[in-house]
Amino acid sequence: MSRTRRRYGTAATAFLLAACLVPTTAHAEDVTDYSLTVDPSAQGAKIDDTMYGVFFEDINRAADGGLYAELVQNRSFEYSTADNGSYTPLTSWSVDGTAQVVNDSGRLNERNRNYLSLGAGSAVTNAGYNTGIRVEQGKRYDFSVWARAERGTTLSVTLKDAAGALATARQVADKGGWAQYRATFTATRTSNRGRLAVAVTDAAALDMVSLFPRDTYKNQPGGLRKDLAEKIAALHPGFVRFPGGCLVNTGSMADYSEASGWQRKRSYQWKDTVGPVEQRATNANFWGYNQSYGLGYYEYFRFSEDIGAMPLPVVPALVTGCGQNKAVDDEALLKRHIQDTLDLIEFANGPATSEWGRVRARMGHPKPFHLTHIEVGNEENLPNEFFARFQRFRAAIEAAHPGITVISNSGPDDSGTTFDTAWKLNREANVAMVDEHYYNSPDWFLQNNDRYDSYDRGGPKVFLGEYASQGNAWRNGLSEAAFMTGLERNADVVKLASYAPLLANEDYVQWRPDLIWFNNRASWNSANYEVQKLFMNNVGDRVVPSKATTTPDVSGPIAGAVGLSTWATSAAYDDVRVTAADGSTLLSDDFSGDASKWTHTGAGSWSVQDGQYVQTDAAAENTMVSAGDPSWHDYDLHVKATKKSGKEGFLVAFGVKDTGNYYWWNLGGWNNTQSAVEQAVDGGKGTLLTKAGSIETGRSYDIDVKVRGRQVTLYLDGQEWGSFTDDKPAEPFRQVVTRDAATGDLIVKVVNAQASAARTAVDLGGAKVASRARVTTLAADRDAVNTETDAPVTPVTSTFTGVADRFTYTFPANSVTFLRIRQR
Numbered sequence: 001m002s003r004t005r006r007r008y009g010t011a012a013t014a015f016l017l018a019a020c021l022v023p024t025t026a027h028a029e030d031v032t033d034y035s036l037t038v039d040p041s042a043q044g045a046k047i048d049d050t051m052y053g054v055f056f057e058d059i060n061r062a063a064d065g066g067l068y069a070e071l072v073q074n075r076s077f078e079y080s081t082a083d084n085g086s087y088t089p090l091t092s093w094s095v096d097g098t099a100q101v102v103n104d105s106g107r108l109n110e111r112n113r114n115y116l117s118l119g120a121g122s123a124v125t126n127a128g129y130n131t132g133i134r135v136e137q138g139k140r141y142d143f144s145v146w147a148r149a150e151r152g153t154t155l156s157v158t159l160k161d162a163a164g165a166l167a168t169a170r171q172v173a174d175k176g177g178w179a180q181y182r183a184t185f186t187a188t189r190t191s192n193r194g195r196l197a198v199a200v201t202d203a204a205a206l207d208m209v210s211l212f213p214r215d216t217y218k219n220q221p222g223g224l225r226k227d228l229a230e231k232i233a234a235l236h237p238g239f240v241r242f243p244g245g246c247l248v249n250t251g252s253m254a255d256y257s258e259a260s261g262w263q264r265k266r267s268y269q270w271k272d273t274v275g276p277v278e279q280r281a282t283n284a285n286f287w288g289y290n291q292s293y294g295l296g297y298y299e300y301f302r303f304s305e306d307i308g309a310m311p312l313p314v315v316p317a318l319v320t321g322c323g324q325n326k327a328v329d330d331e332a333l334l335k336r337h338i339q340d341t342l343d344l345i346e347f348a349n350g351p352a353t354s355e356w357g358r359v360r361a362r363m364g365h366p367k368p369f370h371l372t373h374i375e376v377g378n379e380e381n382l383p384n385e386f387f388a389r390f391q392r393f394r395a396a397i398e399a400a401h402p403g404i405t406v407i408s409n410s411g412p413d414d415s416g417t418t419f420d421t422a423w424k425l426n427r428e429a430n431v432a433m434v435d436e437h438y439y440n441s442p443d444w445f446l447q448n449n450d451r452y453d454s455y456d457r458g459g460p461k462v463f464l465g466e467y468a469s470q471g472n473a474w475r476n477g478l479s480e481a482a483f484m485t486g487l488e489r490n491a492d493v494v495k496l497a498s499y500a501p502l503l504a505n506e507d508y509v510q511w512r513p514d515l516i517w518f519n520n521r522a523s524w525n526s527a528n529y530e531v532q533k534l535f536m537n538n539v540g541d542r543v544v545p546s547k548a549t550t551t552p553d554v555s556g557p558i559a560g561a562v563g564l565s566t567w568a569t570s571a572a573y574d575d576v577r578v579t580a581a582d583g584s585t586l587l588s589d590d591f592s593g594d595a596s597k598w599t600h601t602g603a604g605s606w607s608v609q610d611g612q613y614v615q616t617d618a619a620a621e622n623t624m625v626s627a628g629d630p631s632w633h634d635y636d637l638h639v640k641a642t643k644k645s646g647k648e649g650f651l652v653a654f655g656v657k658d659t660g661n662y663y664w665w666n667l668g669g670w671n672n673t674q675s676a677v678e679q680a681v682d683g684g685k686g687t688l689l690t691k692a693g694s695i696e697t698g699r700s701y702d703i704d705v706k707v708r709g710r711q712v713t714l715y716l717d718g719q720e721w722g723s724f725t726d727d728k729p730a731e732p733f734r735q736v737v738t739r740d741a742a743t744g745d746l747i748v749k750v751v752n753a754q755a756s757a758a759r760t761a762v763d764l765g766g767a768k769v770a771s772r773a774r775v776t777t778l779a780a781d782r783d784a785v786n787t788e789t790d791a792p793v794t795p796v797t798s799t800f801t802g803v804a805d806r807f808t809y810t811f812p813a814n815s816v817t818f819l820r821i822r823q824r
Contacts, residue, residue: 034760036548038737040767044543045492047738050238050310052536053498055466057245059287059511060504065129067503068295069225071211072126072196076292077101077114078282082264083290089114097122108146108178108207111281113262115207123199130507130520133194135159135166135187140214143183145198146207146278147174153202157183161191174204192521208278218306227523228503231516232307235536239310241465241498242300243268246286246322248314249378253328253337256281267316270297270344274359286322287510301348301369311369315341317377317393319386321412323671327385334389338396345371345401375407379437383411383422391429407433407463414438416690426460433495437466442479444686445469446730446753449483452490462493466500470684472513474793474814475782477527478753481816484535485736485749489543499532526786527793530778531816534795538818540738540747548735557709558726560662561628562637563653565602567621569646572612573639581634587627598625601659618646626656637705648672649695654705665705665714668695677724689724733758748819750811758811766805770822773800779815
C-alpha cells in the first residue's frame with residue numbers, strides 16, 4: 001500500500017497573491033542567471049516510499065531523559081561507575097535519614113540487581129533530568145513503585161519544588177513481599193524544577209520508582225514523550241533504524257547473567273530489552289551514561305508501526321568498532337548471536353503461538369510487526385573480519401527467512417582502504433544492500449552531489465544510514481539539501497537514507513549536530529530538520545529527468561599559510577622550511593632562537609626546547625600554531641616531526657586561511673590507526689584522502705607537502721605517500737524534479753546555497769500545467785541557528801501564479817524552494 005505523499009505542512013492553506021510571492025529581486029550584481037530544463041516525457045528513477053527515514057540511537061540522552069517519557073532518573077538504583085566514573089547507585093537521589101542501595105537475594109528479581117533499603121522515618125528525593133521534573137498545571141502524572149515491607153509501612157509520595165507542593169501528596173499502604181503500588185497526581189501549578197519524594201513510616205525496600213506523564217504519545221502508559229514523538233512522526237519517515245550506532249558494535253558480546261559476572265559493558269542485545277520493564281537488564285551506554293532499556297525493541301517496533309514506518313533493527317556482528325576495533329573469536333558466542341537474530345525475526349514476525357511471538361503477544365501486540373529488513377553490524381573498521389561473520393548471519397537468515405533483506409556496511413567513512421575493501425567484498429558476494437556512513441563539511445556535500453551518479457546499477461543498493469554536515473546552522477541545512485537532490489536523482493541506487501543523530505538533550509550532549517533539540521520543558525527543530533521535513537513530505541514517486549546550468553567557476557590555486565598541530569598528543573617539530581616554486585625561501589625556522597614567527601590559535605602548550613618547537617600537553621586537542629602569509633601558493637613545505645607521547649601522531653597544515661579554513665595532513669589519527677588529508681571549511685572538516693597507518697613514539701619523521709595549483713603531493717620519509725587534486729567545485733545551485741503519482745504534481749526542488757539570488761529560466765519541456773504553483777521556501781542567513789526561543793529557519797508557504805511551459809522564477813539567496821506544479 002502506497003503511503004500518501006501529498007503533504008504541505010501546517011500553513012499550506014495560507015496562499016498569497018503572486019505579486020506578494022515572487023522573491024524580491026536583488027540588485028543586479030547580487031543575481032546569478034541559470035536555466036533549468038525538464039523533460040516530462042522521459043522517465044527517471046522510481047522512488048520508494050521508504051526512501052527517507054530516521055535513525056534513532058541513544059546518544060545525547062535520546063532515550064532515558066528524552067524520547068522515553070520516564071521523569072525519574074536512575075529509577076532502579078542501577079547507576080554504576082561502569083556507566084560513568086562519577087556515578088553511584090544514588091546518583092540523582094538525595095537522602096533524608098538512612099538509606100542504602102543493596103545487592104543481595106532480597107532483590108526484586110535476578111536481572112534487577114539493586115534495590116533501596118530505606119530506614120524508618122526516612123525519605124528519598126529524585127531530581128529528574130536537566131533542571132528537574134517538568135510538570136504542567138492541570139496535567140496528570142502516574143506514579144508507581146515496587147515496594148517490600150514485611151512489617152508494614154506507609155509510603156508518602158510528594159511532588160514539590162523549592163516553592164512548595166506541585167500536587168496533593170499521596171499515601172500508599174505497603175505490607176508484605178514485593179508488590180507494585182500506584183498513585184496519580186494532578187499538578188496544581190507548572191514547574192521545570194520539580195522533585196519526587198518518597199517517605200516511609202517504617203523500614204521498607206523500594207525499586208522501580210517511576211513517574212510518567214499521563215499525556216504520552218498516543219496516550220500509551222509508560223510510553224513516549226509526546227512532543228518529541230510528534231516531531232519525528234511529522235517527518236513521515238519511511239523507516240526507523242534502531243538502536244545504533246556505536247551501541248551495537250561496542251563492548252562485550254556476552255549476555256547479562258551470572259555466568260558473565262553480570263557484565264555491565266555489553267553491546268546492545270535485543271533480548272535484554274523486552275518483557276516487563278522491571279525484568280529488563282541494565283547496561284552501560286557507550287556514550288557515557290546508563291541505559292535502563294525502558295525503551296527497548298518492543299517499543300521501537302511499536303513506534304515504527306504507529307508512525308507508519310518500516311522497522312529496521314541493527315544487530316551486532318561480533319566485531320567491535322567506534323575505536324575499539326576487535327574481532328571476537330568465539331564460535332559458541334557467534335552461534336548464540338546468530339540464533340538471537342533468528343529469534344528476533346520470530347519476535348517481530350512469528351505467530352503468537354511461537355516462542356518469541358508469544359513474548360510479543362504478552363506485551364500487547366499479538367499481530368506481527370512485518371519486519372522486512374535487518375542490518376548486521378555497524379561501520380566496522382575491520383572489513384575482512386566483519387564480512388566473514390556477516391556471511392554467517394546472512395546465510396542463516398536467508399535460509400530461515402528468505403524474504404528478509406540482510407544489510408551489510410562499508411565502514412565509518414565515505415572513502416579509503418576500509419571503504420574500498422568492504423565494497424569489494426559486498427559486490428563479490430552480491431549483497432543486497434550496503435550501509436554507508438559519513439560526516440563531512442558543508443563544502444563536501446556541495447562538491448559530491450554526483451557521488452552516486454557512477455555507482456554500478458547492477459550492484460548492491462545503498463543505504464545511507466548516517467550522514468550530516470557537521471553543524472546545525474543554515475549553511476549546513478543548505479548543503480545537505482543540495483546533496484539530497486543527488487540522492488533522489490539516484491533513487492535507483494540509494495534506496496534508503498537517514499540523517500544522524502536524531503535527538504539531543506541540550507544538557508547532555510556527546511555529539512553535534514543533531515536533528516531535534518530538547519530539554520525537560522521544550523523541543524525545537526534544527527535548520528537541518530526543516531530540510532529533512534521538506535524533502536520527506538514532498539518526495540514524489542519517480543524522478544523526472546532535468547538539467548541545470550552551473551555557477552561560473554571562481555576557484556584559484558590552493559593558497560594559505562602553514563601550520564603545526566597535535567591531537568591528544570605531545571610532539572616536537574623542527575627544521576620547518578617553506579620554499580616557493582621558483583626556489584626562493586618563504587619561511588625557514590630551525591627553532592635555534594624563539595618561536596616569534598608562529599601564531600598560536602589552538603589549545604595546548606607550545607615552547608622551544610633544545611632547538612625544537614614542542615607541544616607538551618598530551619590531552620589537548622587541535623593545538624594549531626601557524627606561520628606565513630594566507631596568500632602563499634605553489635610552495636613546498638618541509639618539517640621534521642617526533643612524537644613524544646599521547647594517543648595519535650602529527651597534524652601538518654597547509655593552505656591555512658584562518659582557524660576554520662585550512663588543509664592538514666593527519667598522520668596517525670583516529671587513535672593512531674590511520675592517516676588522512678582533511679579539509680576544513682568554515683570549521684567543518686571533510687576527508688580527501690585516507691590510508692591505514694600509525695606513528696611510532698620517539699621516532700623522527702621527515703614530512704614534505706608539495707602544493708601546485710590545486711594539486712597536492714605528500715611525502716613521508718622521502719617516499720610518496722599520496723596525492724590529490726582538489727578541483728571539484730562546491731556547486732551552490734542544485735535541483736531535482738519528481739512527479740507525485742497521486743496528485744499529478746511536478747515537484748521542482750531547487751537549492752540556492754549562495755549569497756546571490758538565482759534568476760532561473762525554467763523550461764518544463766512542453767508539459768501542460770496549471771498557472772498556479774504551491775511554493776514552500778526555506779531561506780535565512782547562512783549562520784542562522786534555530787533555538788528554543790527563536791526559529792529563523794522556518795518554512796514559508798505561498799502561491800506563485802506565473803507558471804507556464806516556460807517561465808522565470810528567482811530563487812532567494814541561501815534558500816531551498818519547492819514548487820508543486822499541477823499537470824493538466
